[in-house]
Amino acid sequence: MIAQLRGTLLSKTPAEIVVDVGGIGFRMLVPLSTFREVGKEGGTVRLLTYLHVREDALGLFGFVTEAERTIFRELISVSGIGPKLGLAVLSGLSPEIFHRAVIEEDLGLLTSISGIGKKTAQRMIVELKDKLSGLDVSSIGGTAEPGQEEIGDAVLALVALGMHRATAREAVLKVQTEAGGDLPVEELVRRALRKGS
Numbered sequence: 001m002i003a004q005l006r007g008t009l010l011s012k013t014p015a016e017i018v019v020d021v022g023g024i025g026f027r028m029l030v031p032l033s034t035f036r037e038v039g040k041e042g043g044t045v046r047l048l049t050y051l052h053v054r055e056d057a058l059g060l061f062g063f064v065t066e067a068e069r070t071i072f073r074e075l076i077s078v079s080g081i082g083p084k085l086g087l088a089v090l091s092g093l094s095p096e097i098f099h100r101a102v103i104e105e106d107l108g109l110l111t112s113i114s115g116i117g118k119k120t121a122q123r124m125i126v127e128l129k130d131k132l133s134g135l136d137v138s139s140i141g142g143t144a145e146p147g148q149e150e151i152g153d154a155v156l157a158l159v160a161l162g163m164h165r166a167t168a169r170e171a172v173l174k175v176q177t178e179a180g181g182d183l184p185v186e187e188l189v190r191r192a193l194r195k196g197s
Helices: 033-037 066-076 083-092 095-103 118-133 137-142 149-158 165-179 185-195
Strands: 004-012 014-022 025-027 044-053 058-063
Touching: 004 083, 014 044, 014 149, 025 165, 033 083, 044 066, 044 083, 058 066, 058 083, 066 095, 066 118, 095 118, 095 149, 137 165, 149 165, 149 185, 165 185
Parallel strands: none
Antiparallel strands: 004 014, 004 044, 014 025, 044 058
16 A cells, blocks of 8 residues: 655646656645645655545545544545545545544534535544544644644634635635744634635
8 A cells, every 4th residue: 555655746736736756646636735735846745645446446645644644534434425525524624623523513514514414424423423532633643734723723713703614714824824824813813804804
């Protein structure tokens, strides 16, 4: 099994990236969080991978952090959730926020992800709560990106204030990018609200 790849980033789109490793181009499907973190084309990149094997196809998935890969594996173990939906979940929620949503049985948060209805969210809670309850996602591999927890908390705060999740996440990420560094949750929320007004 391919556990990780290190090479030159040949191309990237929000859905997939191609990495050149020793002259071989590996195409990987990735969540939005990984797309944002891999850097510029032509640079060196290291990604953790998961090889999904089906009767008719092989799919290679790439992740910046071990937490993302772990949550992805758990997600696709749930009945009715395939790799595409697993990536959608990770594109909408950080591993820490997803972990919290399952443990706290937060159906509203889980169903805010495109493609996740109430029944699917309930199934995720039933099948994953016990598996995730003893897991400290924030410490897996020590590879969590700085600022991810603050981003997640800021998005949750904005959603609680009535902002749509996708709009809130976009606003928070834009604020952080413009700031050129990590900001505390309160400042992220304040600046994101100013953009939305």
